[in-house]
Amino acid sequence: MLNIDSLQNGIVIDHIKAGASMIIYDLLQLGKLDCCVAIIKNARSEKYGKKDIIKIDGDIDIDFNMLGFLDPNITVCVIRDGKIQEKKKLTLPKELHNVIKCKNPRCITSAEESIEHIFVLGENNRYRCAYCEQEYDSKTAKQL
């Protein structure tokens, strides 16, 4: 059994689908942090069999709501003085910036690489490209 010290102050992102932790690491740009970040892959999970966990040792200000878009099963806990101070409720963000890409070949984002891919949450909790309004295919999202 691999042991990683408990956090005193920080954030634990738990119940990540096994194998998806590096995607989240990149999306949250955790590589830019100065503090200690632990990625635990394929940890045992009673509920899912295997799961990934990310532990961040330090106070950071990140919009975790995009995790709600990626996988609603993910949990985010804020640790203070070694105890869980808050379990963040993940909601779908109103906008996603460079989280998913518009696949419409007629969209301006396909012609200019520098344009940020922005998706806006619409009715029925569906995301549409801010530019061409093409709906994002959730089947493709699960492949992220």
Place this chain on the structure above:
Amino acid sequence: MRHLIDPLDLSVEEIDRLLATATDIAADRSRYAAVCTGKKLATLFYEPSTRTRLSFEAAMLNLGGSVLGFATADSSSATKGESIADTIRVISCYADICAMRHSKEGAPLRAARYSKIPVINAGDGGHQHPTQTLTDLMTIRQRHGRLSDLTIGLCGDLKFGRTVHSLIRALSRYENVRFVLISPEELRVPDYVIHEVLEPKGIAYKEVTSLEDSMPELDILYMTRVQRERFFNEEDYVRLKDSYILTPAKMALGKPDMAVLHPLPRVNEITLEVDDDPRAAYFDQVQNGVYVRMALIMMLLGLSGPQIAEQGKGEE
């Protein structure tokens, strides 16, 4: 600063005012001949569209302004790799307002985010064409005196036809409007139009394949062209391009006061004989398009016309 990217960027009240101005212009456009003196319109047409470009240019010239711009992407800096954002920043230094046509969907919205002048979407791929929608609304109101209590048949390419999507969204804001969606299976209106526009608002609609069967109930018949440029596959285009052709025999099935609209250009979906029918309104649309664009330019530049000035005097 206001832009017009989507037809719904304007409220129903703003559209009412804009159409009132356009109707006043139609009555005597000479009174508006100096409203835009000293103002410049840039027409940024990355995709050729003679009709829309000339309509915008005619509108600005009618208002006493001047025009500059390009008619194809080949004659713009886009060929050198310049981004939309950079182009509009530059154009903002040259003109007071611009109209942009682009093959890529969302390009005018991208421009609006960086522009210092009002941007009018003059058509972006298969997405939106708001000034065509305003033109359609003006023509419908001209023919029926209202935009509510109408049964509107939309026929042909309802999948890629941006004018169709825009018109449905614009008309869905009026009372007791009913749609008959006439198309081959392959060119049905996209699901999102039904699930996000029609059904949430409880708007009556039906999807059918027969134009003949639908004719008797229509107040408006909006014909569309199956557009070659929207297909990636030539075979599909050839198979579907002649799905619906409006003839005098089919017109005979329609109401006496039905109006036939078409965004033009047509190919063969309306036979030439139908042009002589008084219910053919598609050339009225072309004329109305100039008036609507005049009214829109004035609105976005915050300029008052003689009509507004006279109303103001009356209120004093």
